[in-house]
Amino acid sequence: MSRAFVKEDGGADTLPERPVSPNRNLVTRRGLVLIEREAARYREALASAGARGDRDGAAQASRELRYWSARRANAEPVDPPQQAEAVTFGMAVTLEAEDGKRRTFRIVGEDEAEPKDGRIAWVSPVARALMGKWVGDEITLPAGEMEIVAVDAAPEAE
Structure with missing residues (x-):
């Protein structure tokens, strides 16, 4: 087989995107903090992988960063009503x-x-x-x- 048709590198750059839910992205205040922490963690991982020349690590971190950035961009923080007795989000x-x-x-x-x-x-x-x-x-x-x-x-x- 000709080498022209063989992919030489590990293929991490072909990682599929993480699926983003089609539902509204309702989050609690705690959930918003968790999303922001994950985005920060993967920004650091991407920078670290880039500095080491780790293409696979950079591809994985980049994919995760895209996911968490998208989740942060469409996050809808919701606080439950303080006096409600009916069950709602956040309770x-x-x-x-x-x-x-x-x-x-x-x-x-x-x-x-x-x-x-x-x-x-x-x-x-x-x-x-x-x-x-x-x-x-x-x-x-x-x-x-x-x-x-x-x-x-x-x-x-x-």
Whole structure:
């Protein structure tokens, strides 16, 4: 095979772009800080990779920087209303099952979601089931019926 048709370098410059969600980019104040930190981290990584002549590292950092810059550019910070009792974006919601077990979820932006820590994206099925509900309402989750026993509009620490 002719060498004219073989790509010689590692190919990091052909990394696919990270997909950007088509949904509105709602973020909590904490989420906005996290996005800005990621953008700063990848700006530094890009500069460092460039200084070392690391093309693969520069390509990866550049891709991440493009993603986080786009997310920052279209971020819509949302603060939950202080007096609301209905579940909205940014609130923490405590649910109780029939057996007395409790679970708390905070409804956050897509990039700040960490389900294992109780932070769920506002576009997730559980968050959608909770939005607009009130203390005392029941919802059906894969784990079974649960009652909303508390809502907390206080923002999460950055």
